Amino acid sequence: MNEVPLVEVRDLTKDYAEGENVARVLKGVQLTVAQGELVALLGPSGSGKSTLLNILGTLMRPTSGSVRVLGQSLVGAEDLVLTEFRNRHIGFVFQAHLLLPDFTALENVMFPAAARHGRERHTDRARASELLDRVGLSDRRDYLASQLSGGQKQRVAVARSLMNAPELVLADEPTGNLDRESADRVMQLLIDINSSDGTGFLISTHDENIAARCQRQIYMADGRIADDRR
Ligand SMILES: Nc1ncnc2c1ncn2[C@@H]1O[C@H](COP(=O)(O)OP(=O)(O)OP(=O)(O)O)[C@@H](O)[C@H]1O
Numbered sequence: 001m002n003e004v005p006l007v008e009v010r011d012l013t014k015d016y017a018e019g020e021n022v023a024r025v026l027k028g029v030q031l032t033v034a035q036g037e038l039v040a041l042l043g044p045s046g047s048g049k050s051t052l053l054n055i056l057g058t059l060m061r062p063t064s065g066s067v068r069v070l071g072q073s074l075v076g077a078e079d080l081v082l083t084e085f086r087n088r089h090i091g092f093v094f095q096a097h098l099l100l101p102d103f104t105a106l107e108n109v110m111f112p113a114a115a116r117h118g119r120e121r122h123t124d125r126a127r128a129s130e131l132l133d134r135v136g137l138s139d140r141r142d143y144l145a146s147q148l149s150g151g152q153k154q155r156v157a158v159a160r161s162l163m164n165a166p167e168l169v170l171a172d173e174p175t176g177n178l179d180r181e182s183a184d185r186v187m188q189l190l191i192d193i194n195s196s197d198g199t200g201f202l203i204s205t206h207d208e209n210i211a212a213r214c215q216r217q218i219y220m221a222d223g224r225i226a227d228d229r230r
Helices: 049-056 078-089 107-115 122-136 150-161 180-197 206-212
Strands: 007-018 023-032 039-040 064-069 090-093 168-172 202-203 216-221 224-229
Touching: 007 049, 023 049, 023 202, 039 049, 039 090, 039 180, 039 206, 049 064, 049 168, 049 202, 064 168, 078 090, 078 107, 090 150, 107 150, 107 216, 107 224, 180 202, 180 206
Parallel strands: 039 202, 039 216, 090 168, 168 202
Antiparallel strands: 007 023, 007 064, 216 224
């Protein structure tokens, strides 16, 4: 079977302006991820993990190289095309959950669907409810996000990332702010979703325990991929 890769990155570089100088933080990244893979992204602070995730998430443009997600080139595409592509195919979980504090858990989960379609559809509530059930938070559906614990907020963020049934979820240190027990629970959730739905995950982490539970571990160092283990 010749399935289009989930992620295909060639010769990727990224420069940031630093005053009058330019700092190259990605120095030629090569990476292929198949659909449905569960991948951990490791490496020291500043090695470029977040930059790579932001580029894959169409939140930032590369300086040079080619980047494709599900065959769609992220280089040179117009902003509107990228926004639509992102809303449809990519989910995000950040270290800081970024929930809207004055909206309920359910409303937060529904948000990506409204962003994608420009309005609420009659099926959205049922889908968001089902996702909250999956992350074990049915009983917190109508709580404001500000009334949830850190671990609960991150589980809501996981449910939200799945709202539009993306093929790829990018998770930037999703367990970074959680205690061991909550971190393990969130990670188990990602593993379960990966195996039941075939959603592909790229998870940046400093936590070797979390990384060991992924199928594949990619190590970044100084803007390059230094090791790739399965
Ligand atoms: N917007 C920016 N402008 C300038 N430099 C930046 C910007 N964002 C990141 N950098 C620099 O790029 C380098 C890589 O940062 P990045 O956040 O990708 O690393 P990381 O591996 O995710 O680190 P951490 O594990 O600490 O999150 C760092 O040296 C950082 O200071």
